[in-house]
Amino acid sequence: MANKLSLITKGLLKENPTFVLVLGMCPTLATTTSAMNGLEMGLATMFVLILSNIVISLIAPVVPDKVHIPVYIVVIATFVTVLQLLMQAFTPDVYKTLGLFIPLIVVNCIILGRAEAFANKNGVLDSALDGIGIGLGFTLSLTVIGIVREILGSGAIFGWKFISGDGILAFVMAPGAFLVLGYLMVLFNKIAKK
């Protein structure tokens, strides 16, 4: 039981996809303009990650080794398409804000990375838990980056404005993304590697 639990918790710190594995940088930088956007992007990625982990762990034994990457990519692309259609139907606003980065989940290296490193040699339950763990870790990091950028950039947190005025616009724009991620990584290194 403890073993199963550790599958979920490892993604939060020890194998955090953003700060330790440094995967999936594009959505991490692009969609974290506010805490809410980061959270939504994380959840969308988690959805695809869990489902593709489950299916890949099921089909891995029968997929010939030579074509396994194209097969995995098609599986992932299928779930991304499902997600796109679901989001267009039920959360069109979110779909519009995240825009290009929803179809780009296909090429998010976290998902193919987990398929290669975990799902293709573990059982269905373990792979699903791994998907949840890594997905939660990704969601957590994106939300944290989003919170920092939102506070600095617009003086608000989850849309609740507590500082009047505009904030430092650069933090909502591109340079802020790189700077905040860089400094958060320094902080993470300081705390985690003690």
Next chain:
Amino acid sequence: MEYLLIIISAIFVNNIVLAQFLGICPFLGVSNKLSTASGMSLAVCFVITFATVVTYLINQYLLEPFGLTFLQTIAFILVIAALVQMVEIVLKKVSPSLYQALGIFLPLITTNCAVLGVAINVVTKEFTFGGEAHMLNLGEAAVYAFATSLGYGLAMVLFAGIREHLAGNDVPKAFKGLPIALVSVGIMALAFLGFSGIV
């Protein structure tokens, strides 16, 4: 005139790495040395331009007439994967020296989100270059893709130059490696913000 605007906008104003956040993984991954950075930029340049033209045609003549645009993501990624494979085979035969130089970067391009990102962008987004918003035609799409990939190369080569200097500097321990690289990119992006508003 419009083509010139597309080129300037794609290279400087909306730089694919520094303003659009596409292709960050290889950008951080292979920018350690100037030589590998330029090799990677060359390969990416080739694939982005080629892939955008092919996916544009597929979208226009295959997906749209049959109402299959929801299959865009799957179709495009397959086309890109096949294309990268093909480029690899052709290069191996035609120019072994270039193939050698690009080496492992070629297969990696499939998962470079810049390629898929540009391909999806040109068929779904309206662009304004001086005039009013409109969907790009094939010629504009090709020029846009080529200019975007030049912007990728520019950012990559500039950053590789900075990183080669960083390697010799005494950086605080917690900043070593990626954090200092990210902070440098941030400052670079800040500089590129200066171009905004030109087009």
